Amino acid sequence: MSKINLDGGEISIIRALGFSSAPMLGRDLKGRIERMNDADLSECLKTLIALGYVSSTPDLDRVEDIEKVAFSVNSGYAKDLRAAIDPEPEPAKRQRRV
Numbered sequence: 001m002s003k004i005n006l007d008g009g010e011i012s013i014i015r016a017l018g019f020s021s022a023p024m025l026g027r028d029l030k031g032r033i034e035r036m037n038d039a040d041l042s043e044c045l046k047t048l049i050a051l052g053y054v055s056s057t058p059d060l061d062r063v064e065d066i067e068k069v070a071f072s073v074n075s076g077y078a079k080d081l082r083a084a085i086d087p088e089p090e091p092a093k094r095q096r097r098v
Helices: 008-017 026-032 038-051 063-068 078-085
Strands: 054-057 070-073
Touching (some): 008 026, 008 038, 008 054, 008 070, 008 078, 026 038, 026 063, 026 070
Antiparallel strands (some): 054 070
């Protein structure tokens, strides 16, 4: 699988949704992400949905519909998204002394 690259807004959304794949209503998501306006939130959500990282029920068509839509992280990408958000440092390789 290719490496996942997320911008700051996308990371904020993924963190707010969590990795449990339990749906969260848009009005609750907006409450957790207060720094984003509705247009930016809608744009980031549409990008994450198009990539398959987030699912929505029903579909997000208009900015005004955000509060009525339930969003969740796609469980198939949860592990990769977690690694993209909080990468673990690679373990130091042991070298033999001479």
